[in-house]
Amino acid sequence: MRIYEEMFILRPDAVEEEVDAYVEQVKQLIAAGGGTIDKVEKWGKRKLAYRVAKREEGIYVLLQISCGPDLVKELERRMRVSDLVLKYLTVRIDEKMKRVEKRRKAREKRAARKPAPSTAAPGAPTAEQLMAGAEAPGEKA
Numbered sequence: 493m494r495i496y497e498e499m500f501i502l503r504p505d506a507v508e509e510e511v512d513a514y515v516e517q518v519k520q521l522i523a524a525g526g527g528t529i530d531k532v533e534k535w536g537k538r539k540l541a542y543r544v545a546k547r548e549e550g551i552y553v554l555l556q557i558s559c560g561p562d563l564v565k566e567l568e569r570r571m572r573v574s575d576l577v578l579k580y581l582t583v584r585i586d587e588k589m590k591r592v593e594k595r596r597k598a599r600e601k602r603a604a605r606k607p608a609p610s611t612a613a614p615g616a617p618t619a620e621q622l623m624a625g626a627e628a629p630g631e632k633a
């Protein structure tokens with residue numbers, strides 16, 4: 493199992509019921525193929541960076557899924573032939589997540605090795621000295 497992000501842009505003139513039905517169809521395809529859906533985000537209608545099929549905007553949907561590469565091929569094939577989908581992009585993110593996790597662990601390990609910074613100024617009395625009533629260095633009674 494690998495983790496993928498699937499972003500697709502649907503026609504802007506599609507009604508909400510069509511969008512929901514298409515997302516549900518994709519979910520069923522993933523479930524039937526043995527994959528799992530980790531996250532579904534509908535971003536709504538947004539302006540496109542450039543014109544696609546004579547359209548200036550589209551409805552964006554982002555899915556995070558865990559599945560095998562064969563299921564991704566089938567998903568992309570269906571998106572390619574669908575009239576509702578303007579564009580789609582599939583990105584494998586599990587390798588990136590591993591690198592980020594490895595960097596985070598290394599950063600935490602380095603932070604644990606560093607001694608805690610001293611907050612007291614040199615020559616100033618420590619908290620223990622103040623509690624014991626000792627004079628600060630350089631002070632005379």
